Amino acid sequence: MSSVEAASIQSEKARAASGRLWERLLAEAEQLHILTMFLKAIPPEFIHFEFDDLRTYAAEYHPSEHRMILNRSLSFNAAGGTLKPLTKMTHKELEVLYHELFHAYMDYLSSSGEPSAEVSGVSNGLIAFARRQQACRYGEVAITPVVQRKDETESRYLAESESWEALNETWAVFIGWAIWNQLEVQHKGGGSILQHQHQADQWMQRLEMAFQKGELRGYYVPEDPDERRVAQKRFLAKQSQLSWQEAVVLMKQVLGFPDKFISQAEKRHGLAVLSTQNSNCQMSNVQ
Numbered sequence: 001m002s003s004v005e006a007a008s009i010q011s012e013k014a015r016a017a018s019g020r021l022w023e024r025l026l027a028e029a030e031q032l033h034i035l036t037m038f039l040k041a042i043p044p045e046f047i048h049f050e051f052d053d054l055r056t057y058a059a060e061y062h063p064s065e066h067r068m069i070l071n072r073s074l075s076f077n078a079a080g081g082t083l084k085p086l087t088k089m090t091h092k093e094l095e096v097l098y099h100e101l102f103h104a105y106m107d108y109l110s111s112s113g114e115p116s117a118e119v120s121g122v123s124n125g126l127i128a129f130a131r132r133q134q135a136c137r138y139g140e141v142a143i144t145p146v147v148q149r150k151d152e153t154e155s156r157y158l159a160e161s162e163s164w165e166a167l168n169e170t171w172a173v174f175i176g177w178a179i180w181n182q183l184e185v186q187h188k189g190g191g192s193i194l195q196h197q198h199q200a201d202q203w204m205q206r207l208e209m210a211f212q213k214g215e216l217r218g219y220y221v222p223e224d225p226d227e228r229r230v231a232q233k234r235f236l237a238k239q240s241q242l243s244w245q246e247a248v249v250l251m252k253q254v255l256g257f258p259d260k261f262i263s264q265a266e267k268r269h270g271l272a273v274l275s276t277q278n279s280n281c282q283m284s285n286v287q
């Protein structure tokens, strides 16, 4: 057998393996009653999973190579071969995994030429919406120069790549948050938040608390080497956290919450907060 043939058999095997992994991941997510709409839009062989002993972060995603590097603890028997079953993961591990899977989804939409190509009709121009939010919400942000002192803030004008990262991290934080809280609420009540009103109420209440406490905040790595020497990452302040409008779009277009659930959450949000957030973004052109 030539080395070319051997290599093509190898890559065929790898494709089949990632296809099986993806099928399993979707089935297990369903078993856990977690919302998986965006995962169904990603082709099975798109992400290359790798495992490593990561010291600083629990996971990394490299868009240029569609590579997801997860901590070895997320692999089957911690052997670094394939992904551990979702049903065996802790809620925290699932939060990390979904955060990274969302990065992969944005990468997939960006590289598949969205928004002109309506990717299986699911995305509905998510990248276009993201670009508008990037321009009007993430171009100038408030940061917390000292992470522990949440009330001390400074203003920063972000470069193109910084504001795109800040948006992507903010959105991924929300996706991870949504999954973790869904799992917690369902674990306590035993049943899907889409089928049990009590669990749905709990989840919505947690969402309100998260907005009030300013938990839905992203970060970016400063481009300027001088600033990077001071801080590897800059965390956004509460006033630059996720907007309600962004949360609704992510719930609907990424996670796939039903309209009824979203309108209930919106009603509750309207009662809880008159307007603590000043979103300068126009509501027009939102799909």
Ligand SMILES: [Zn+2]
Pocket (backbone or CB within 6 Å): 099, 103, 168, 169, 172
């Ligand atoms: Zn991230």
